[in-house]
Amino acid sequence: MATRQPIVSVLGHVDHGKTSLLDRIRGTSVTRREAGLITQHIGATEVPIEHIYKVCQPLIRNGRKFNVPGLLFIDTPGHQSFTSLRARGGSLADLAVLVIDANEGLMPQTIESIQILKRFKTPFIIAMNKIDLVEGWKTKPGAPFVLNYNAQSEAARGKLDERMYQIIGDLYERGYSADRYDHIEDFTKTIAIVPISARNGEGLPDLLLILIGLAQRFLEEQLRTEEGPAQGTVLEVKEEKGLGPTLDVIIFAGTLHRGDTIVLGTRGQPLTTRVKAILRPKPLDEIRDPKDRFDSVTEASAAVGVKLMCQNIEGAIAGGPLRAAVGDVTEAMEAVADEARVNIETVDEGIYIKADAVGSLEALAYECKEAGIPIRKYDTGMISRKDLIDTAAYGETYHRVILAFGVDLLPEAKDELPNYSMKVFSSDVVYRLIEDYTTWVKEEKRKLDIEKRSEFPFPGKIKLLPNCVFRASKPAIVGIRVLAGRVRPGQVLLNTNGIEVGRIRSIRSGEEVIKEAIPGDEVAVAIEGPTVGRQINVEDILYIDLIETSVKEIQEMDLNVDDRMVLEETLEVKRKQDKFWGM
Numbered sequence: 001m002a003t004r005q006p007i008v009s010v011l012g013h014v015d016h017g018k019t020s021l022l023d024r025i026r027g028t029s030v031t032r033r034e035a036g037l038i039t040q041h042i043g044a045t046e047v048p049i050e051h052i053y054k055v056c057q058p059l060i061r062n063g064r065k066f067n068v069p070g071l072l073f074i075d076t077p078g079h080q081s082f083t084s085l086r087a088r089g090g091s092l093a094d095l096a097v098l099v100i101d102a103n104e105g106l107m108p109q110t111i112e113s114i115q116i117l118k119r120f121k122t123p124f125i126i127a128m129n130k131i132d133l134v135e136g137w138k139t140k141p142g143a144p145f146v147l148n149y150n151a152q153s154e155a156a157r158g159k160l161d162e163r164m165y166q167i168i169g170d171l172y173e174r175g176y177s178a179d180r181y182d183h184i185e186d187f188t189k190t191i192a193i194v195p196i197s198a199r200n201g202e203g204l205p206d207l208l209l210i211l212i213g214l215a216q217r218f219l220e221e222q223l224r225t226e227e228g229p230a231q232g233t234v235l236e237v238k239e240e241k242g243l244g245p246t247l248d249v250i251i252f253a254g255t256l257h258r259g260d261t262i263v264l265g266t267r268g269q270p271l272t273t274r275v276k277a278i279l280r281p282k283p284l285d286e287i288r289d290p291k292d293r294f295d296s297v298t299e300a301s302a303a304v305g306v307k308l309m310c311q312n313i314e315g316a317i318a319g320g321p322l323r324a325a326v327g328d329v330t331e332a333m334e335a336v337a338d339e340a341r342v343n344i345e346t347v348d349e350g351i352y353i354k355a356d357a358v359g360s361l362e363a364l365a366y367e368c369k370e371a372g373i374p375i376r377k378y379d380t381g382m383i384s385r386k387d388l389i390d391t392a393a394y395g396e397t398y399h400r401v402i403l404a405f406g407v408d409l410l411p412e413a414k415d416e417l418p419n420y421s422m423k424v425f426s427s428d429v430v431y432r433l434i435e436d437y438t439t440w441v442k443e444e445k446r447k448l449d450i451e452k453r454s455e456f457p458f459p460g461k462i463k464l465l466p467n468c469v470f471r472a473s474k475p476a477i478v479g480i481r482v483l484a485g486r487v488r489p490g491q492v493l494l495n496t497n498g499i500e501v502g503r504i505r506s507i508r509s510g511e512e513v514i515k516e517a518i519p520g521d522e523v524a525v526a527i528e529g530p531t532v533g534r535q536i537n538v539e540d541i542l543y544i545d546l547i548e549t550s551v552k553e554i555q556e557m558d559l560n561v562d563d564r565m566v567l568e569e570t571l572e573v574k575r576k577q578d579k580f581w582g583m
Helices: 018-027 035-039 049-055 079-084 108-120 145-151 154-173 204-218 330-340 358-370 385-392 411-419 430-455 548-555 561-574
Strands: 007-012 044-048 070-074 095-101 124-129 178-180 191-195 231-240 244-253 255-257 261-264 271-281 294-297 299-301 304-310 321-325 351-355 375-380 401-405 423-427 460-471 476-485 492-494 500-509 512-514 522-528 541-544
Touching: 007 018, 007 108, 018 044, 018 095, 018 124, 018 204, 044 049, 044 271, 044 304, 049 070, 049 204, 070 204, 070 304, 095 108, 095 204, 108 430, 124 154, 124 204, 145 191, 154 178, 154 191, 191 204, 244 321, 255 271, 261 330, 271 299, 299 304, 321 330, 351 358, 351 385, 358 375, 358 401, 358 430, 385 401, 385 411, 401 430, 423 430, 460 522, 460 561, 476 561, 492 561, 541 561, 548 561
Parallel strands: 007 070, 007 095, 095 124, 124 191, 178 191, 351 375, 351 401, 401 423
Antiparallel strands: 044 070, 231 244, 231 321, 244 304, 255 299, 261 271, 261 321, 271 294, 271 304, 460 476, 460 541, 476 522, 492 500, 492 541, 500 512, 500 522
């Protein structure tokens, strides 16, 4: 049994250096090439073990050798792509690198990345990036961090340690133990932090050596591969100039041959096609211009990133499974159908979710479930006009919503969106989608609550203030304090015995006539009906009279503690005159 190279994914907050790190890993052996050519590379980057020996030579003692043949970096940095790339129902990545800006620390996408890694149970290390920006730090391009650290001034070391301990503290608050990699004794209990500069390569030897060392020590059994039909995951489906439709694929098990029949995951039934060509990128130290970057090979064994040309790939989806079939395709068809099957719980009353890939869809569904958001329908791909029509026709206001993760509206749908009574929330950060939606729901409920409260009298409780009688009657004008609920013109007032004492004609705050007074307000009210000293007196507590048919609807509202308390008090007051009132 051979040992394959581990698949490594890179995650982190936007602008913390994910792409710069990958470019540096690739660029260390192609320094004469322009960066633009490097970033056009296929969706995976192979780092051969010979290259790791070369880069890490200052740190490798006694000519130590590794059984792991190298590292395969997934060249789709970001947590959203991580969730979309699955293998056998779990994460495609064997290891992950979480990039954190030393100057900014944990940010929203960092936290979400940690949650995703935790959910997939993917071991990871932290690349604490941009140490070259630490005040007083003297950077040395390509040097191991652990050696360059000792060459720094005490002040510079203190500044770097201060930022690292801030990250360690923030991780500890989230239940993780972390420390600088060279201080760790047990890597199964503590997350390794490797300080680096992606821009100039300082710390890159430390990072690569830790990755290869952890892979050999803890993942060697997991990385053993047997000969057999290829199993893979589609990274991207795209049109290549001069090649036509192609698939970027990670083969994580078995061997793929030119001419093999393969089965691909789609949004419907699995697709069967034949491999016409396998294009494999050259090793790092031999990257060429785009026109001759790939070698046409007859076979490719795990783990490897390749570009495939096939007879037909219409309907194949990013994040979908690939299986090579030997003889009868039934087994491969069943395996793909099983893995491509989206396991998302739906209900009759809920929202519509869309995402760029199956894994992303499942990640969004998982977070919706955690937040208590029901899902009525789900799908992958861009938002169409049909999606808008379907969603807008749905009854409940809070469910006439599409949450879109990593996808946008098609041009026609974007133009017509204002014509539909519905909402679309889109983001490439799952928790931001959830946050935006829940915030909107709260605001919509607040607006609806205000509308409902204006339809019928809402519970209210007031106190007549001493030394604030401005007119005794016709109408009585008195100063009041609102103790709870809402007070509006037109509302009828009850005393504590449940007897009607008058109706509010108007409310004034200073010289201004107002439409509503809320708890804590001290205002003057004109009350038709009573005479101060007879039906009402200063220090009296009065309640707003309610309509019996509206009581149940008020009880079902999202009332705060004070509003619910005054409602119960009003019911007690009303029942002094009619013991079954409101029941």
